[in-house]
Amino acid sequence: MKLPHDNMIEISFRLNGKPVSLQINPWDSALAVLRDNLGLTGTKEGCGIGECGACTILVDGLAVDSCLMLGAQLEGRDVETIEGLGTGEILHPIQEKFLSHGAVQCGFCTPGMIMSAKSLLEGNAKADKKDIVEALSGNLCRCTGYVQIVEAVEDAAKEISEATESGRNRS
Secondary structure: OEOOOOOOEEEEEEEOOEEEEEEEOOOOEHHHHHHHHOOOOOOOOOOOOOOOOOOEEEEOOEEEEHHHOEHHHHOOOEEEOHHHOOEOOEOOHHHHHHHHOOOOOOOOOHHHHHHHHHHHHHHOOOOOHHHHHHHOOOOOOOOOOOHHHHHHHHHHHHHHHHHHHHOOOOO
16 A cells, blocks of 8 residues: 555555555545445445445455445455446346345345345355344345345355355355
């Protein structure tokens, strides 16, 4: 990380599998860097104080609230956003299950929920309902009542676990 004369700092990190370098204000949050500097608007700002989980991203595989992280802390890290899942026509299994279970209502919390679920399932593809509820406890939803969300993640866990066991891992 360099500090040029105009008080901007340069950061470099991997974003959704690709190297990124850019100059940011030292006080910018990771959320602001992703949305404002890089145009990745899938990561949402809900509360701005780390309570709602709408801004959840993966940093080195761990779910974090990007509103609580400085952009400078992305330096040298591996960052994944909702835009990094799926490939246009092909959805990630978690995304597929959210759709098939009706876990997407207004959609505002959905990216954060999916990223939290992805972090969980990458570390524990055999996660049970208790694990899922705990992993999603930092994500708030006002529309679904959580039943469809938990069922979607349970179904995704089953699919990912079976795919991993058979050697055709899609996550």
